[in-house]
Structure formats: structure tokens, C-alpha cells
Amino acid sequence: MLGISERRVRKLLEEGRIRGKKMGRDWVVLDLTYTKKRKQKEKNNNED
Numbered sequence: 001m002l003g004i005s006e007r008r009v010r011k012l013l014e015e016g017r018i019r020g021k022k023m024g025r026d027w028v029v030l031d032l033t034y035t036k037k038r039k040q041k042e043k044n045n046n047e048d
Contacts, residue, residue: 004036009029017034018031018034019031
């Protein structure tokens with residue numbers, strides 16, 4: 001649903017970047033709002 005792996009979802013839950021609640025060994029996702037953060041490419045500012 002999010003376009004990312006189950007393992008990544010678990011990590012995001014543990015980090016608090018996705019809202020959820022741990023119930024025993026399972027997670028219950030409370031909010032599926034997640035935006036991927038992409039690294040910005042560095043611009044080469046070579047002026048001669």
C-alpha cells in the first residue's frame with residue numbers, strides 16, 4: 001500500500017515516523033500518511 005517493504009514499515013514505526021501501536025509482537029498502524037524523503041542531488045557550481 002505504501003510502496004515500501006514490510007521491514008521498512010516496521011523500522012519507520014519503531015522510529016516514530018509512522019504512527020502505530022505495538023500489540024504483543026505485532027504493530028497496528030494508526031496512520032498511513034508517509035512521505036518519502038529523497039536526498040537532493042548536489043549541484044556542481046563550477047564557474048570559470
